[in-house]
Amino acid sequence: MGGTAAALCIAAPASAQFYFKGPDISGPRITGEEPGILAQALPGATQPELRAAMVWNLRAALNVAALQCQFAPTLLTLPNYNTILKDHAAELNSSYATLTKYFMRSNKTAKAGQMALDQYGTKVYSSFSAVHAQLTFCAAADDVSNQAVFTPRGQFGELAALRLREIRNSLIRWGEQQFPSMYYAHVPGLAVMPIFGNEKCWRKDVYSPQRCLPKR
Helix, strand or coil: CHHHHHHHHHHCCCCHHHCCCCCCCCCCCCCCCCCCCCCCCCCCCCHHHHHHHHHHHHHHHHHHHHHHHHCCCCCCCHHHHHHHHHHHHHHHHHHHHHHHHHHHHHHHHHHHHHHHHHHHHHHHCCCCCCCCCHHHHHHHHHHHHHHHHCCCCHHHHHHHHHHHHHHCCCCCCCCCCCCCCCCCCCCCCCCCCCCCCCHEEEECCCCCCHHHCCCC
């Protein structure tokens, strides 16, 4: 009985741990050349350099998740990330070295190359900001980090190729899927801004956006 219960707990999806059902955001394996998946295109990059970029993008995503997803203690993004740093240290270090060589090769001077590398690192991390899609991002990052913990050493790059598209898709504001009526529908490219100047939106000095939403 105890073993069965434990197995069910392990098999349960991460979304159930904080009462959120996300959409299906899975996607096909990437090569690193697809637009919009990596934080920045790397013109003239070789396949090993693209693999290194995928590794570094996934590492950054899981690092951001380790910081942003602590609102849900049952998610393991922080302990998983610390484990990943230890278990996959060799591949992470070699990927960074490969990226360094790319930027040094792609710029006229070592100083320019280092500056480009630093800017790249900043852009990669900032690209995983999940202000408007935190639940979906954290659920996806938790699932991927769990898989990363059990990924054989030397295969983190393959995991990135398989799951990085899903991480990127999780940054879209999708909302709850089990009870969609509780959330606004996701309309790509459309944002509903607060109408603070409309008196109909206020009740007893409390702003209530439901009172002034456009009729559908």
